[in-house]
Amino acid sequence: MKYESQSVAKLYFIAAIGLFVGQIVFGLVMGLQYVMGDFMFPEIPFNVARMVHTNLLIVWLLFGFMGAAYYLIPEEAETELHSPMLAKLMFWVFLVAGALTILGYLLVPYSTLAEMTGNSLLPTMGREFLEQPTITKIGIVIVALSFLYNVGFTVLKGRKTVITLVLLIGLAGLAIFFLFSFYNPDNLVKDKYYWWFVVHLWVEGVWELIMASILAFVLIKTTGVDREIIEKWLYIIIAMALITGLIGTGHHFFWIGAPEYWLWWGSIFSALEPIPFFMMTVFAFNMVNKRRINHPNQPAVLWALGTAVMAFLGAGVWGFMHTLAPVNYYTHGTQITAAHGHMAFYGAYVMIVLAIISYAMPLLRGRKACNSAASQVAEMWSFWLMTISMVFITLFLTGAGILQVYLQRFSDEPMSFMVVQDKIELFYWMREGAGVVFLIGLLLYVYSFFIGGEERTVEEKV
Amino acid sequence: MSEVFTKSMARNIFYGGSVFFFLLLLALTFQTHEAWPERDNHENLTDTVRHGKELWEVNNCVGCHSLLGEGAYFAPELGNVYQRYGNSTDAIKAFIMSRPKEGIPGRRSMPQFNFDDEELEAIAQFLKYASGINTNDWPPNIQG
Ligand code: HEM
Ligand code: HEM
Ligand SMILES: [Fe+2]
Numbered sequence: 185m186k187y188e189s190q191s192v193a194k195l196y197f198i199a200a201i202g203l204f205v206g207q208i209v210f211g212l213v214m215g216l217q218y219v220m221g222d223f224m225f226p227e228i229p230f231n232v233a234r235m236v237h238t239n240l241l242i243v244w245l246l247f248g249f250m251g252a253a254y255y256l257i258p259e260e261a262e263t264e265l266h267s268p269m270l271a272k273l274m275f276w277v278f279l280v281a282g283a284l285t286i287l288g289y290l291l292v293p294y295s296t297l298a299e300m301t302g303n304s305l306l307p308t309m310g311r312e313f314l315e316q317p318t319i320t321k322i323g324i325v326i327v328a329l330s331f332l333y334n335v336g337f338t339v340l341k342g343r344k345t346v347i348t349l350v351l352l353i354g355l356a357g358l359a360i361f362f363l364f365s366f367y368n369p370d371n372l373v374k375d376k377y378y379w380w381f382v383v384h385l386w387v388e389g390v391w392e393l394i395m396a397s398i399l400a401f402v403l404i405k406t407t408g409v410d411r412e413i414i415e416k417w418l419y420i421i422i423a424m425a426l427i428t429g430l431i432g433t434g435h436h437f438f439w440i441g442a443p444e445y446w447l448w449w450g451s452i453f454s455a456l457e458p459i460p461f462f463m464m465t466v467f468a469f470n471m472v473n474k475r476r477i478n479h480p481n482q483p484a485v486l487w488a489l490g491t492a493v494m495a496f497l498g499a500g501v502w503g504f505m506h507t508l509a510p511v512n513y514y515t516h517g518t519q520i521t522a523a524h525g526h527m528a529f530y531g532a533y534v535m536i537v538l539a540i541i542s543y544a545m546p547l548l549r550g551r552k553a554c555n556s557a558a559s560q561v562a563e564m565w566s567f568w569l570m571t572i573s574m575v576f577i578t579l580f581l582t583g584a585g586i587l588q589v590y591l592q593r594f595s596d597e598p599m600s601f602m603v604v605q606d607k608i609e610l611f612y613w614m615r616e617g618a619g620v621v622f623l624i625g626l627l628l629y630v631y632s633f634f635i636g637g638e639e640r641t642v643e644e645k646v
Numbered sequence: 647m648s649e650v651f652t653k654s655m656a657r658n659i660f661y662g663g664s665v666f667f668f669l670l671l672l673a674l675t676f677q678t679h680e681a682w683p684e685r686d687n688h689e690n691l692t693d694t695v696r697h698g699k700e701l702w703e704v705n706n707c708v709g710c711h712s713l714l715g716e717g718a719y720f721a722p723e724l725g726n727v728y729q730r731y732g733n734s735t736d737a738i739k740a741f742i743m744s745r746p747k748e749g750i751p752g753r754r755s756m757p758q759f760n761f762d763d764e765e766l767e768a769i770a771q772f773l774k775y776a777s778g779i780n781t782n783d784w785p786p787n788i789q790g
Contacts, residue, residue, distance in 0.1 A: 221752060222750070226747070229757050231706045231707075232709070234720075235706065298704040310704055312717050370699060371691060372699065373682060415653055416651070431671055439714055440716070441682070441779040443678055443681040443685065513784060516784065522719055593787060593789070601722040602722065
């Protein structure tokens with residue numbers, strides 16, 4: 185750690201990991217509800233568990249992105265953070281707002297929460313991923329603006345690099361597109377259309393900028409490759425992300441009442457969306473092959489390579505699988521969607537956050553370069569446990585999805601939704617099994633932080 | 647990458663490309679607004695339907711169900727439930743009304759929301775309105 189103020193990142197990273205554990209616990213609750221329908225009913229109905237699962241995911245990824253920014257921006261800008269105090273204050277504001285929201289989901293019926301928080305004044309609740317009470321959404325905007333102000337001014341007074349610039353554009357875009365969550369027209373078609381301006385333009389737009397810039401930072405640090413080369417890659421990757429991803433939004437406009445020409449625009453452009461993810465994979469492996477140093481933090485390199493591969497598989501391959509309109513006609517809103525959503529979120533955004541945590545955390549904790557060998561071994565085991573179990577979760581859901589599509593939508597005598605769900609129960613049991621392994625991997629990950637011992641130092645490569 | 651392709655070229659592709667395709671997205675969005683009146687069933691967007699949408703939201707129905715294929719995948723698609731229930735809002739109301747408070751042992755159960763008559767009517771009308779949107783023939787069949 186070169187600058188004292190980078191240390192605020194540590195708070196953000198710890199909170200991120202804590203909420204990640206909560207997310208997975210609720211994932212397992214839902215996984216059980218899929219096969220034992222009355223599990224925890226009516227205390228925690230499925231929809232409540234789902235809100236907790238997905239909202240915790242989003243919140244902890246945001247903690248991760250902000251932590252990443254607070255760590256890497258002072259280092260890139262070669263100056264202390266504009267206001268470490270503000271960063272700490274906003275951390276607590278965000279954490280408390282997040283915790284109260286989750287408690288609200290769990291402790292009172294959702295309609296009561298809506299009433300308590302005055303949803304009727306500005307109705308924004310009750311839409312997938314955007315279930316937060318309106319006041320929480322306003323809180324998120326305030327936190328995001330203070331954060332942008334803080335890192336923005338840090339960059340302004342310091343060195344401006346391509347990495348910080350791209351990260352800032354990505355984070356600003358994240359805040360801007362979130363504003364669409366306040367637009368909730370009565371017209372269902374418009375509501376759905378603009379809902380995607382948050383969700384799609386996040387994960388297949390500005391978040392890719394965030395991911396690519398964090399990846400570039402970790403690669404510069406762990407491979408010692410020349411910044412010029414890395415920056416050129418970074419630009420071209422994010423160029424492809426936005427060139428394909430902006431119009432690619434159309435792959436969500438096929439069946440929600442938008443005009444037919446979106447079948448073409450959406451299919452063609454979203455079919456190109458795997459390109460930036462593929463480039464990230466080539467980029468990561470290329471840089472590691474051309475490395476000038478052997479960095480002793482092996483898990484950080486592993487996460488960086490892992491995120492590149494898994495993002496390509498989850499977003500690129502699984503995304504492509506169902507993105508052409510004639511295919512999506514059958515797969516839309518099935519377990520195929522869930523399979524893709526899981527691997528894409530894990531591969532791209534979970535793993536990039538874990539990559540920067542893996543790189544930065546030892547330094548934030550005052551180590552020279554990395555954790556002890558024993559701790560690294562544990563962390564790498566957790567990498568494989570989580571990653572392989574996520575591959576299996578995806579495969580089982582894909583199996584369930586193919587059967588669901590066939591039985592419910594494709595065969596000559598289509599069966600009803602609930603009948604089909606009973607028939608594919610086995611796949612849901614296997615998904616739950618893989619989920620348990622995922623949780624074990626995650627707990628091992630947490631445990632790896634508590635393994636002490638002798639640390640290693642940087643060795644230059646000839 | 648080769649030396650012929652420079653960093654500033656990459657940067658220009660990024661700025662030029664993003665701005666261009668963002669403007670294209672805006673243009674297509676504008677065009678989409680023009681096309682909507684033909685397709686979005688707004689003529690049936692009554693105050694009852696509006697209230698129904700609000701109830702749909704504040705009870706987080708989309709946390710279990712999908713609507714036009716979006717939402718959760720735990721419970722049936724509701725974009726065409728009106729047709730599936732024989733074009734009857736009464737059948738929809740009867741179903742919602744009759745959910746047992748403690749659920750059905752061992753089965754996925756829908757909560758009992760204790761809606762009054764006016765609320766039941768609003769939800770059913772909202773679902774009927776949704777079923778009238780032109781979705782390019784989706785879903786493939788009545789099962790949703
Ligand atoms: C890291 C990037 C990505 C993430 C995190 C992601 C995540 C998701 C999620 C969570 C959904 C479900 C949304 C809902 O609940 O309705 C979804 C839907 C979808 N995604 Fe992605 N995605 C990514 C990239 C891609 C890419 C690159 C493609 C295409 C090549 C793609 C194609 C699709 C399609 C077609 C759907 C709609 C599925 C349906 O009709 O039900 N995604 N994505
Ligand atoms: C490890 C055990 C996990 C289990 C058992 C699990 C289970 C589930 C279930 C049952 C759903 C709801 C599907 C539905 O609507 O019917 C869901 C949704 C979701 N989960 Fe997980 N999950 C797990 C881990 C994760 C992880 C690690 C991530 C992120 C990387 C994640 C991200 C999501 C997302 C984005 C959705 C919404 C998907 C969509 O709308 O298509 N889950 N999960
Ligand atoms: Fe998308």
